[in-house]
Amino acid sequence: MEAIKAPKGTYDVLGSESWKWARVVNTARSVAEDFGFKEAILPIFEHTELFSRGIGDATDVVEKEMYTFTDRGGRSITLRPELTASMMRSYLENGLNHGPQPVKLWGWGPMFRYERPQKGRNRQFAQIDFEILGVSSPFADIETIDSSMEIYRRLGLSNLQVLINSVGCPKCRPNYRETLKKFFESRLGDLCETCRERFDRNPLRILDCKKTECGKLTDSAPPVIDSLCDECGEHFRTVERGLAKLGADVRVDNKLVRGLDYYTKTAYEILSGDLGAQNAVCGGGRYDNLAEAIGGPEVPGVGFASGIERIVITMEAQGVFMGGEPQTEVFVISTAGSEYAASLLVHELRAKGIASDMNFTARSIKAQMKYASQRGAKFVCIIGEDEMSSGSATVKNMSDGSQETTPRDLATAKILSWKEALAK
RNA sequence: GUGAGCGUAGCUCAGGUGGUUAGAGUACUGGAUUGUGGAUCCAGUGGUCGGGGGUUCAAGUCCCCUCGCUCACCCCA
Numbered sequence: 288m289e290a291i292k293a294p295k296g297t298y299d300v301l302g303s304e305s306w307k308w309a310r311v312v313n314t315a316r317s318v319a320e321d322f323g324f325k326e327a328i329l330p331i332f333e334h335t336e337l338f339s340r341g342i343g344d345a346t347d348v349v350e351k352e353m354y355t356f357t358d359r360g361g362r363s364i365t366l367r368p369e370l371t372a373s374m375m376r377s378y379l380e381n382g383l384n385h386g387p388q389p390v391k392l393w394g395w396g397p398m399f400r401y402e403r404p405q406k407g408r409n410r411q412f413a414q415i416d417f418e419i420l421g422v423s424s425p426f427a428d429i430e431t432i433d434s435s436m437e438i439y440r441r442l443g444l445s446n447l448q449v450l451i452n453s454v455g456c457p458k459c460r461p462n463y464r465e466t467l468k469k470f471f472e473s474r475l476g477d478l479c480e481t482c483r484e485r486f487d488r489n490p491l492r493i494l495d496c497k498k499t500e501c502g503k504l505t506d507s508a509p510p511v512i513d514s515l516c517d518e519c520g521e522h523f524r525t526v527e528r529g530l531a532k533l534g535a536d537v538r539v540d541n542k543l544v545r546g547l548d549y550y551t552k553t554a555y556e557i558l559s560g561d562l563g564a565q566n567a568v569c570g571g572g573r574y575d576n577l578a579e580a581i582g583g584p585e586v587p588g589v590g591f592a593s594g595i596e597r598i599v600i601t602m603e604a605q606g607v608f609m610g611g612e613p614q615t616e617v618f619v620i621s622t623a624g625s626e627y628a629a630s631l632l633v634h635e636l637r638a639k640g641i642a643s644d645m646n647f648t649a650r651s652i653k654a655q656m657k658y659a660s661q662r663g664a665k666f667v668c669i670i671g672e673d674e675m676s677s678g679s680a681t682v683k684n685m686s687d688g689s690q691e692t693t694p695r696d697l698a699t700a701k702i703l704s705w706k707e708a709l710a711k
Numbered sequence: 712g713u714g715a716g717c718g719u720a721g722c723u724c725a726g727g728u729g730g731u732u733a734g735a736g737u738a739c740u741g742g743a744u745u746g747u748g749g750a751u752c753c754a755g756u757g758g759u760c761g762g763g764g765g766u767u768c769a770a771g772u773c774c775c776c777u778c779g780c781u782c783a784c785c786c787c788a
Contacts, residue, residue, distance in 0.1 A: 295779080347786045351712080369788085398788080403712080405782060414788055481785070497784090546786060556788095563782075570788055594788035622746085652746045660748035671746060685748070 296402070296410025306612045307599050308413070312395055314441050315415045315593075322434045324393035324417055329373045331397065335363040341372035341581045343548025345488070352400040366399035370416040371549070371574065371590055372581065378420050379583040388421035395595070406563035407597045415598075417571075418590030425525035428553045428573055428589050432526075433533055435557060435569050435591050442598070443607035444559075447568065449536060451555040452511065452543035453523040454491070457576065459516035464490055466509050477504050494542040510541035522552050545570070549577035553589065561604035562597055569593040617666045617702055618659035619645040620652055625670040628695065632668060632680065635699045641706065660685060665709065666702055670695070 293299060300308060319326065339349050354366040367373055374392050377383075383390045395415045402408060417434055419427045432449070439447055455463055467490045475483055478493065482501050485492045494505050515523060530537045545554045550572045557569035571591025578586035602608060617636055621629035629645045636643040644662070646655050652671065659667045669681040680698040683690035684705060693701050 292779085352786080400787080402786075403784090404780090405784095408787075412788070416788095492786095495786095564784085565787070567788060592788055597788060620747085651741090653744080653748075654741085656746095656748040658748085664748095667748080669747075673746075681747090683747075688748090690747085 294410070296404045298409065303612060304599070307602065307608065308595055310608075311442065311595055311598050311602075312415070315393070315395060315438050318434055318438045318441065319393040319417065322391070322417075322430065322437070324391040324434070327374060327377060327392040327394045328396075329370070329377055329394060330367075332364050332366050333373055333376065335365040337372050337376055337581055338365055338368060341375070341549060341577055342369070343580075346547055348400065348547065352402055354399045354401060368398055368400045369547075369592060370394055370396075370398065370414060371418060371588075371592065372577065374416065374418045374590070375420065375574075375577050375583070375586070375588060376581060379578060379581075379586070384421060384584065384586055389427060390420045391418070392420065393417045405565065407565035407594070407600055409596065413595040414592045415595060416590065416592045418588060420588045421586060423575065423587035425522045425553075426529060428522075428526045429529040429533070431571065431589050431591055432530060432537075432555055433535065435571070435593060436535060438593070439557070439568070439598075442602060443605075444568075444598075444601055445605060445607075446560045448538065448558045448560070449530075449555065450538055450540040450543050450558065451526065451530070451553065452540055453515055453519055453552050454545060454550050454554050454572070455511060455515050455519050456551045459514060459519055463511050463514035466514050467491065467493070470508050471504075474504055477501075491544045492546075495544045505542060512539075512541060519552055526553055545572055547574075549574040549580060551575045555591070557593075559597070559601040561601045565597070567594075568597045568601055613642065614663035615644045615659075616641050616664065616706065617643040617668060618655075618662060618664040619643065620655040620659070620667060620669045620671070621646045622652065622671045623649070624672070625675050628670050628675065628680075632670065632695070632698060636702065639699060639703060641699075641702065666705065668698060668702070 316326070335353070335355050338353065342349050344350070348368050353368055356364055358364050374394070378390055378392070393416060396413060397411050398414050399411055401410060404410065415438070417431060419431055432451070436449065454460065468486070471478065471486055471490060471493060475486065477500065478486070479496065479498045479501055482493045482496050482498075493501065494508060496502065496505065512520070512523065527537070527539065543554055543556055552573040552575065554572035555570070556567050558566045559568045560566070562568070569591055571589070573587070573589040575585075575587040577588060578584060617633075619629045619633050633643040633645045644664075648655070652669065656667065665685055667683045667685060669683065674680050674692070674695070678695055679692050680695045681690055681692045682698055682701050682705070691701065
């Protein structure tokens with residue numbers, strides 16, 4: 288029988304990698320605490336309607352990328368492709384809109400999209416998500432963007448480019464659509480095939496086309512900023528000015544467009560030069576229409592999502608890791624007859640907070656030494672036949688090879704003192 | 712969904728125009744060193760050559776199909 292492998296687009300994050308994830312999530316958590324975001328732990332699956340109505344029926348995510356199935360009770364269920372819709376659902380369902388505003392939530396976990404895998408993209412992937420719900424102030428937008436940049440700053444990332452734009456609101460976006468269509472109408476022949484299709488469906492997306500032929504044309508296309516209504520225009524200028532006051536290195540990119548229907552006003556993206564073609568480590572913006580789309584009252588919101596895999600890829604490419612994978616500090620070597628003593632010793636060491644491991648094999652002391660060395664153990668403790676008969680333990684410092692034999696009940700104290708000496 | 716590249720040991724890869732029993736390095740286990748790691752040397756374990764079919768006296772090698780991986784498009788974090 289053939290061995291079973293992980294499904295396409297999924298992968299295992301093992302010890303050599305998972306500590307990096309922990310570092311990313313811990314950093315996000317510390318930023319969340321400093322910015323006043325509370326963690327929300329939400330379901331991994333939701334009613335399909337939450338996404339089809341929230342994200343938008345016509346979007347690619349809903350149209351062809353969702354993991355949707357009917358459960359045993361006949362309900363249409365979907366594995367979440369993103370977190371924002373769930374955040375808003377939870378906010379409304381728990382009546383958080385009746386409490387003090389705004390409500391600041393953050394979360395992280397796996398998301399699912401049925402896509403063809405490539406660098407920085409998988410079918411199951413993890414995101415960190417920050418949301419500010421219940422206020423329409425542009426300063427909430429500024430804070431959201433600042434919080435994402437703070438995460439990357441604390442992680443030590445560099446070479447990131449922050450792009451902002453506005454996608455307007457239901458009042459002014461139709462105007463811009465028309466302006467754009469007028470602009471492209473006479474130049475349809477210069478556009479690529481997919482863009483000619485986009486012309487009818489979603490002309491804004493033409494701006495996002497990476498093909499050079501379209502790029503030349505879109506460079507001279509009228510920018511959204513000029514078509515915004517007074518409210519959206521003022522909002523955008525405040526965000527732009529506010530970020531500048533924070534000293535943020537932000538560029539206005541009037542070609543930046545978002546693919547999810549719920550976005551309004553501010554759209555932003557953070558690009559990494561150290562990723563592949565999927566170069567966004569972070570994407571987000573304002574979504575003042577989402578709450579109504581999922582059947583709630585009018586609730587403004589702004590937030591971002593950031594892919595953990597993409598953050599880790601960028602960190603690896605930039606070599607920014609501090610420290611490394613946590614390693615065993617003490618390895619306890621045992622021989623036949625000394626297992627109980629070894630077991631007790633690691634028990635005592637761990638109770639003192641010293642990362643320890645003991646031998647479980649019948650291998651020679653030499654082989655156990657080699658194993659301990661490979662595990663990166665700083666100290667080794669030998670309890671063999673000699674130590675058993677004299678009630679002692681031999682403690683060895685792996686860095687200089689020095690060793691001492693002490694009464695066994697003093698071994699833990701000995702290691703502690705050596706460890707302290709090493710720390711200095 | 713579309714396109715391109717790649718599938719030989721746990722990992723990295725050799726295997727000219729088909730030709731005996733498929734190799735190396737590394738890793739793993741053991742030994743040289745009978746209670747002491749990192750170095751060196753020796754030995755051993757480890758392969759349905761991704762899978763199926765075809766051509767041939769003979770296929771890791773050629774042909775077809777299929778599966779998987781990677782990168783890119785679309786779209787997005």
